[in-house]
Amino acid sequence: MTQKRIVLIIGGGIAAYKCLDLIRRLGDRGIAVRAVLTRAAEQFVTPLSVGALSNQPVFTNLFDLDSEREIGHIRLSREADLIVVAPATADLIAKMAGGHADDLASTVLLATDKPVLVAPAMNPRMWLHPATRRNVAQLAADGIEVLAPAVGEMAESGEAGPGRLPEVPEIVSRIEAMLATTQRSRWTRNPVDAVSGGETSSSPADGTSGGTLSGRHVLITSGPTHEPIDPVRYIANRSSGKQGHAIAAAAARAGADVTLVSGPVAIGDPPGVKVVRVETASEMLEAVRAALPADVGVFAAAVADWRVETPGGQKMKKTASAATPRLTLVENPDILRTIASDRNVRPPLVVGFAAETENVITHARRKLKSKGADWIVANDVSPERGVMGGDRNTVHLVSAGGVESWPEMGKSEVAERIVERIAATLRERGAAAE
Numbered sequence: 001m002t003q004k005r006i007v008l009i010i011g012g013g014i015a016a017y018k019c020l021d022l023i024r025r026l027g028d029r030g031i032a033v034r035a036v037l038t039r040a041a042e043q044f045v046t047p048l049s050v051g052a053l054s055n056q057p058v059f060t061n062l063f064d065l066d067s068e069r070e071i072g073h074i075r076l077s078r079e080a081d082l083i084v085v086a087p088a089t090a091d092l093i094a095k096m097a098g099g100h101a102d103d104l105a106s107t108v109l110l111a112t113d114k115p116v117l118v119a120p121a122m123n124p125r126m127w128l129h130p131a132t133r134r135n136v137a138q139l140a141a142d143g144i145e146v147l148a149p150a151v152g153e154m155a156e157s158g159e160a161g162p163g164r165l166p167e168v169p170e171i172v173s174r175i176e177a178m179l180a181t182t183q184r185s186r187w188t189r190n191p192v193d194a195v196s197g198g199e200t201s202s203s204p205a206d207g208t209s210g211g212t213l214s215g216r217h218v219l220i221t222s223g224p225t226h227e228p229i230d231p232v233r234y235i236a237n238r239s240s241g242k243q244g245h246a247i248a249a250a251a252a253r254a255g256a257d258v259t260l261v262s263g264p265v266a267i268g269d270p271p272g273v274k275v276v277r278v279e280t281a282s283e284m285l286e287a288v289r290a291a292l293p294a295d296v297g298v299f300a301a302a303v304a305d306w307r308v309e310t311p312g313g314q315k316m317k318k319t320a321s322a323a324t325p326r327l328t329l330v331e332n333p334d335i336l337r338t339i340a341s342d343r344n345v346r347p348p349l350v351v352g353f354a355a356e357t358e359n360v361i362t363h364a365r366r367k368l369k370s371k372g373a374d375w376i377v378a379n380d381v382s383p384e385r386g387v388m389g390g391d392r393n394t395v396h397l398v399s400a401g402g403v404e405s406w407p408e409m410g411k412s413e414v415a416e417r418i419v420e421r422i423a424a425t426l427r428e429r430g431a432a433a434e
């Protein structure tokens, strides 16, 4: 097996010193690291210490002519299997979102055609600032994977919240998972890239070779549904679609042909995925039926259980004489159960979710049976856990074989693991059938 290579872009910030540990651990796993330091990073770690640990030349400036002549920023970005940005400061993230290229780090990031993983570290207020939220959403829409920062005390006294660099072992495990599943260029689905640059690339133009799910159709539901009350009002829930969309992105990275049926969400479309947008549960069921057959169905949407029996044709008005309106609700179709119980269309592997606020595993076990799913991914969505709308999740994988509880991790890592599990199951079934 050829040695995996990553380019590690180290941003300026107190957390930069943790990169030394990251480089060491990657080295232990046989992964070669070429580091690029931003000017600000040099205030926190020295090229000498980074070079000593990585055993590779360290790059510090776009206009460093010697290194430019020796390797060049294009080759630097193209020779890697993966680009990792850690710590990614708010400024570096903003540059990436804006497509700037005014130093070596941002130029490498703009020139690359390889997968990119971002591990942010910044003050919680900067992380929560609408500008950073916007930029992170842009990166996700561009197909860049952003790990959720850890929550806790910051170096500045009295500051706490999300913004600490994710734990080094978490970054390492994401790097390993991405190196295992992302064997191809992010952009190879675009035929133009097949002829661009003249750089060596073993990926074929359709970009699907080598993926663990290549040749498979994966159908995923995601997000909430909106059930109209009248033309301007609706019933909804707090689902953000992040987990379902992350699964779609991970499945596409694994080479699957992915259809994502999504309720109304505020996040971008995952790259390389066919997205069908719907509003209501009934529309979602119709879109799912239209997208079948599939090898795998993942039902991650938080479908509204009820809809208003007769939505108003016009906006309901309050008048002095009219009584407060009473809404009559009727039950929506259960999409998961409908598809799982229909022999003619049921995908061979059906994965449901369970959103619970108490007795998570007991309820999930019940849902496994009542819905006819092969697996239920159960999560605790009590408000204090911050799962709905948040970036992290703690899930239990419930199947006829038992319950597996996974530690808390970012939603993208949960997605990656679910996709790995799906690929392994299909592989085993295929081998058993032979």
Ligand code: CTP
Residues within 6 Å of the ligand: 221, 281, 299, 300, 301, 302, 303, 304, 305, 332, 333, 334, 335, 336, 337, 351, 352, 353, 354, 355, 356, 367, 371
């Ligand atoms: N689901 C669905 N259609 C519905 C309701 C739920 O497809 N009308 C799917 C969800 O996508 C999820 C699973 O069923 O995969 C469980 O959803 P959840 O909201 O946890 O359970 P409910 O069936 O709604 O049951 P309850 O609200 O009573 O917990």
